Amino acid sequence: MHLDTITKFLNTFFQVERYNEDEQGGIYLPSTRSIKRLGLALEPWDGLYNWVANQHIDALFLHRPWKLDVEQLPPDIGVISYHLPFDESLTLGFNTRLADVLSFSNLEVFGEKQNRPIGMIGQAPNQTFTDIFNCVKEIFNGYEQIRAASENEVKKVAVVGAMTDLLVREAASHGVNVYITGQLRQPAAQAVIDTQMSVIAVGHYRCEIWGLHTLASILQQRWSKLYLVH
Structure with a gap:
């Protein structure tokens, strides 16, 4: 070969x-x-x-x-x-292999950059934020930062390779209440508060x-x- x-x-x-x-x-x-x-x-x-x-x-x-x-x-x-x-394919984007290990169902494309998806939304039934957080820690062998807005049952989870005010609000409009990304971004801070979004920042290197x-x-x-x- x-x-x-x-x-x-x-x-x-x-x-x-x-x-x-x-x-x-x-x-x-x-x-x-x-x-x-x-x-x-x-x-x-x-x-x-x-x-x-x-x-x-x-x-x-x-x-x-x-x-x-x-x-x-x-x-x-x-x-x-x-x-x-x-x-975009193997870290925090539209990554079907990651969706499988996160036990997502009803996977949806989320976000767009030059006609390519930059993220995904999946349902994670019967899980709390702590359940999702522990799963992410085990998958990536750690994390960088979290913001836990609520311990209520998770509705939908977004996994996105970017974090902006617009993306957080758009995710919330799709019923997402947990947002997984590489790094917490300050320009999105107000949107996180307004939407009561829980956030897990994995860290770019861990994703790679x-x-x-x-x-x-x-x-x-x-x-x-x-x-x-x-």
């Missing part, structure tokens, strides 16, 4: 045709090397180059590759990268880590003999 085989699969998975050409991602550093071991990381770090060599990695997936020093990589290591498509592990699982399901290092 080669780099273009993986990118062809991921281009379809991420539906990259929905994005501008400079946002689509794909092959960042070409290579003709056969791939048996694929390394996955969010971004380069000081020990990356030794890690690649020590783990005998044939190619890399990097979410944010911009600080990569390609001169330090072993010869013929290919790199693929998806930034915005990864964020969950997305990276999920991507590894998807690739393993597609290629059972591919060895993934992350």
Whole structure:
């Protein structure tokens, strides 16, 4: 298997045709090397180059590759990268895999950016805010901030990769009373008070880590003999 085989699969998975050409991602550093071991990381770090060599990695997936020093990589290591498509599909956007582990039912698209959904709304029957909060903590191994407006039964939950005054009010108009996002945003504070919205801010990095592990699982399901290092 080669780099273009993986990118062809991921281009379809991420539906990259929905994005501008400079946002689509794909092959960042070409290579003709056969791939048996694929390394996955969010971004380069000081020990990356030794890690690649020590783990005998044939190619890399990097979410944010911009600080990569390609001169330090072993010869013929290919790199693929998806930034915005990864964020919108595998973190806090319209993420059906996350909806499954949150036990959502009646999933709806929520919000829009350039004709792409930026979030989702689901029903979480017979759960209180504490139930949802504990579930989110377990999924993402922690959280950044919460605002618990009420311990009443949760009606609907919104998972959104952004937080604005308008989005919070729109979510409330759909019957949402719990809003899950990456970070609490001050411009949305008044809307949160006015709508009595409970908010869970997971933290951007935690969302990305969950997305990276999920991507590894998807690739393993597609290629059972591919060895993934992350």
